[in-house]
Amino acid sequence: MELSAYPRETTSLDGTWQAIPDQYENFEGYFSDFFDDEEDNPAGFAPDPIYEPSASIENDPCDFNIHDGLSVELPASWGEQLPEFRHYEGWVWYAKTFDWAAEQSDDRSFLRFGAINYKAKVWLNGELLGTHEGGYTPFSFEVTDELQDGENTVVVQADNKRYEDGIPNEGTDWYNFGGINRSVELISVPETYIRNFKVETTVGSDDVQVRVAAWLAGDGGAESVSATIPALDESVELTDNGTEYAGTLTIDRDAIALWSPSDPRLYTVRLETDDDELEDRVGLREVEVRGSDVLVNGESVWLRGISLHEEVAGEGRALDSEDVATRFEWLNELGCNFARLAHYPHTEQMARKADEEGVLLWEEVPAYWDIEFGDEDVQELYRQQLRELVQRDWNRASVVLWSIANETDHTDDTRNEVLPQMADYVRDLDDTRLVTAACFVDETDDGLVLKDPLEDHLDVIGINEYHGWYYGDADNMKEFQEDPDGTPVVISETGGGAKWGHHGDEDERWTEEYQAAIYRGQISAIEESEQITGIAPWILFDFRAPLRQNEYQRGFNRKGLLDPYGRKKQAFRVLQDFYQRKQSE
Numbered sequence: 001m002e003l004s005a006y007p008r009e010t011t012s013l014d015g016t017w018q019a020i021p022d023q024y025e026n027f028e029g030y031f032s033d034f035f036d037d038e039e040d041n042p043a044g045f046a047p048d049p050i051y052e053p054s055a056s057i058e059n060d061p062c063d064f065n066i067h068d069g070l071s072v073e074l075p076a077s078w079g080e081q082l083p084e085f086r087h088y089e090g091w092v093w094y095a096k097t098f099d100w101a102a103e104q105s106d107d108r109s110f111l112r113f114g115a116i117n118y119k120a121k122v123w124l125n126g127e128l129l130g131t132h133e134g135g136y137t138p139f140s141f142e143v144t145d146e147l148q149d150g151e152n153t154v155v156v157q158a159d160n161k162r163y164e165d166g167i168p169n170e171g172t173d174w175y176n177f178g179g180i181n182r183s184v185e186l187i188s189v190p191e192t193y194i195r196n197f198k199v200e201t202t203v204g205s206d207d208v209q210v211r212v213a214a215w216l217a218g219d220g221g222a223e224s225v226s227a228t229i230p231a232l233d234e235s236v237e238l239t240d241n242g243t244e245y246a247g248t249l250t251i252d253r254d255a256i257a258l259w260s261p262s263d264p265r266l267y268t269v270r271l272e273t274d275d276d277e278l279e280d281r282v283g284l285r286e287v288e289v290r291g292s293d294v295l296v297n298g299e300s301v302w303l304r305g306i307s308l309h310e311e312v313a314g315e316g317r318a319l320d321s322e323d324v325a326t327r328f329e330w331l332n333e334l335g336c337n338f339a340r341l342a343h344y345p346h347t348e349q350m351a352r353k354a355d356e357e358g359v360l361l362w363e364e365v366p367a368y369w370d371i372e373f374g375d376e377d378v379q380e381l382y383r384q385q386l387r388e389l390v391q392r393d394w395n396r397a398s399v400v401l402w403s404i405a406n407e408t409d410h411t412d413d414t415r416n417e418v419l420p421q422m423a424d425y426v427r428d429l430d431d432t433r434l435v436t437a438a439c440f441v442d443e444t445d446d447g448l449v450l451k452d453p454l455e456d457h458l459d460v461i462g463i464n465e466y467h468g469w470y471y472g473d474a475d476n477m478k479e480f481q482e483d484p485d486g487t488p489v490v491i492s493e494t495g496g497g498a499k500w501g502h503h504g505d506e507d508e509r510w511t512e513e514y515q516a517a518i519y520r521g522q523i524s525a526i527e528e529s530e531q532i533t534g535i536a537p538w539i540l541f542d543f544r545a546p547l548r549q550n551e552y553q554r555g556f557n558r559k560g561l562l563d564p565y566g567r568k569k570q571a572f573r574v575l576q577d578f579y580q581r582k583q584s585e
Contacts, residue, residue: 001215002391003140003187004196005112006280006348010185013096013111013154017180018069019078020050022091027064028157030055050093051123053153066095066155074184075114077177077316094156094180102149106188108218109147111154112140114182114347117317118166121157133381134167135160136345136366137388140187156180167381168366173557174309174343175544177316182347190275192218197227197271197278198394200432201258203286203297208256210249210284214238214271222273229267232256258297259283259397261337264358266397283355283397287433289459292488292531294434296360296400303360303490303534304579305338306331306561309543310346313564324349328357330540330562334572335579340492340536343368343406345389354398361396362436362462362492362536364403365389373408373418382418383425390429399433402426406438407464410452420457434459438492441465447479455487460533462492467522469496474521482531489531493538494522498571499552500542500563510552515559516570523578537575541566 020027027050047062048055056065072081074094079086111124117135121128125148129141160178162170197214212227225245228235232255238245257265270279285297293300312323324347331339340362341350354361365385372378386404393399404422408415423435441463442451448465455461468474477491498515506517519537526532542560545553552558561572 001195001217002138002388003110003112004194004278004280005138005140005185005187008187008189008278010112010187011100013098013184013186014074015096016071017074017094017096018066019072019082020064020066020069020093020095021085021088022050022093022157023088025091027091027093030062030064051128051155051157052126053097064093066093066153067097069093069095074180075182075318076179077181077318078179079177080314080316080318089161089176089178090159092158092160092178094158095153097151097153099150100147100152100186102147107191108142108144108189108193110140110187110189111143112138112185112187113156113180114138114184115345116156116158116180117160117176117178118163119159119161121159123155125152134385134388135181137385138182138348138392139388143186154184165372165375165378167371167378167385168344168368169371171369172343172366173545173547175311175316175546177311179316179318181317190218192216192220192222192273193276194271194273194278196391197280198430199269199280199282199284201284201286203258204253206253208251208253208258208284210234210251211246212236212238212249212269212271213244213246215244216273222275225271225273228270228272230270231267256284259285259355259358260296260299261301261358261360264356264397266355269395280395281355282395285397287400289434289488291485292483292533294400294460294488294533301337301360301533302582302585303338303536304336304582305340305360305362305490305534305536306334306336306540306575307340307342307493307536307538308540309342310344310350311543319347319349321349324353326566327540328353328359330566331359332357334540334561334576335583338362338534338536339540340364340403342539345385345392348392351393351396351398355396359398360400361398362401362403362490363389363393363399364406364438367405367408367422369407370409373412374414379418382422386422386426387429390426394430394433401434401436401460402430403436403438403462407440408437410439410454416453419454423454423457436460436462436490436492438462438464441480447481448477449481450487450489458487460488460490462490464493464538465491466494466496467525468518474518475525477522477525477529480526480529480532482529484530486531488533489529490533491522491526491535491537494535495519495538495559495571497552497558498569499558500567500569502552510558512570516574519571519574519578523574527578527582537561
């Protein structure tokens with residue numbers, strides 16, 4: 001169960017750390033094989049491994065010093081703070097020494113990382129805490145027995161190499177930002193504490209059912225667990241059913257302001273036990289599908305969206321609050337009520353800000369292109385990444401779509417066996433949201449047809465199509481053989497490339513005019529469709545992509561409506577005008 005850190009008081013370990021590249025992966029054992037025999041080491045020279053606080057001291061002949069490496073400010077992507085390592089893929093050791101007073105802690109303490117890309121191994125005061133694989137989701141280790149009153153040293157081995165059996169695997173179309181990209185914090189809790197809780201909403205004609213489930217950790221459970229919504233003067237005692245504590249509040253519908261994109265009202269929901277208290281600001285709303293419509297609180301919503309990567313020029317993947325706010329300024333200016341956070345879990349601050357702004361979200365894990373679906377270890381890693389994302393964000397009203405995959409081969413029998421299992425797994429974790437995936441549409445003699453068998457296992461199907469750019473004409477989606485009562489369709493990617501400031505005729509590739517023409521053609525093809533319930537074109541801003549190396553790209557995917565510095569291309573206005581029309585309908 002993912003440890004919920006918000007809004008507990010925590011001790012931040014962000015700030016200055018020491019970083020040591022280890023391209024040859026030598027420093028973990030540091031020549032221990034050469035010095036395990038006293039006869040071979042008469043001088044008694046036996047350097048400690050790098051994770052020991054005593055690994056390097058002044059005047060030590062050791063080839064590293066964990067107390068005096070390359071100073072970096074975390075969270076950070078190492079290639080942005082250390083430009084000479086921009087293209088480095090491998091091990092980087094991080095170390096930080098901090099003071100800890102025993103009286104400042106509660107009964108138990110945890111060390112939590114927001115995300116490390118891609119593999120991580122963590123020690124505290126020389127003791128191995130554990131490992132984690134996956135570059136975009138949080139993880140934590142209990143450190144109650146390892147914390148010392150006084151000086152402590154945490155050492156992290158971060159590995160951003162790309163792995164054939166990883167998720168994602170070796171091939172991606174985005175940049176591989178290595179590092180401790182999100183915050184590091186110490187969290188203190190009572191002996192028995194609330195590890196996580198979940199709020200689910202069902203909207204009826206006369207009342208609203210709010211089900212609260214809580215998971216406790218520690219010996220003996222709790223005598224009393226309650227959930228309260230102070231602003232509504234509503235509370236309920238939760239009952240232990242063996243796996244969780246759960247209870248339901250029934251609230252008159254007229255007494256509650258349901259969360260929606262037009263009115264993103266949030267309520268404080270407070271959990272209390274004999275020894276612990278945890279609360280969060282939660283929007284109460286219901287999302288479902290009816291025919292080919294997506295409904296929020298029973299009302300059909302057309303998804304005016306855009307896709308975006310988690311990246312900032314000069315900062316890589318280490319976004320701060322100002323970066324998050326800037327994204328939502330662009331979304332609001334564009335007229336969006338929806339955003340696809342591609343192709344991996346973005347910082348949880350995106351979902352929290354979306355809750356406040358009333359922007360619906362598609363969140364996904366990087367099951368991208370050709371991962372090893374048949375490998376049981378990969379399947380377990382797949383479930384782990386889904387679980388870590390869902391349990392992190394299942395109280396965010398803005399999150400309405402969990403995406404399980406992007407552009408996977410629908411003619412692959414193994415994929416067609418595994419992905420439905422993952423859709424079921426997500427529903428087991430959270431059946432109050434919609435499950436989707438970004439798929440392809442097939443070109444046939446009868447037009448464009450959905451042939452992906454995964455459609456039968458999805459609530460909403462995403463279609464990635466690039467008519468007018470890679471193939472066909474921009475308005476080819478008018479040939480989509482729609483089913484007005486079929487699965488709701490979101491165009492999850494479409495668009496074309498343009499370099500900001502490069503102008504020419506509408507038939508000249510890489511010009512702003514060409515890109516704008518693609519958007520006009522796409523809009524004309526889909527706006528009358530009954531099955532297409534939204535669009536999230538590719539993409540809000542240009543981003544780094546090693547696959548893209550022609551003279552107009554030079555390591556960037558240029559399909560953005562903005563360039564990396566926020567300068568608008570013509571297509572931004574085209575989409576903005578369309579969304580203004582849709583909003584007024």
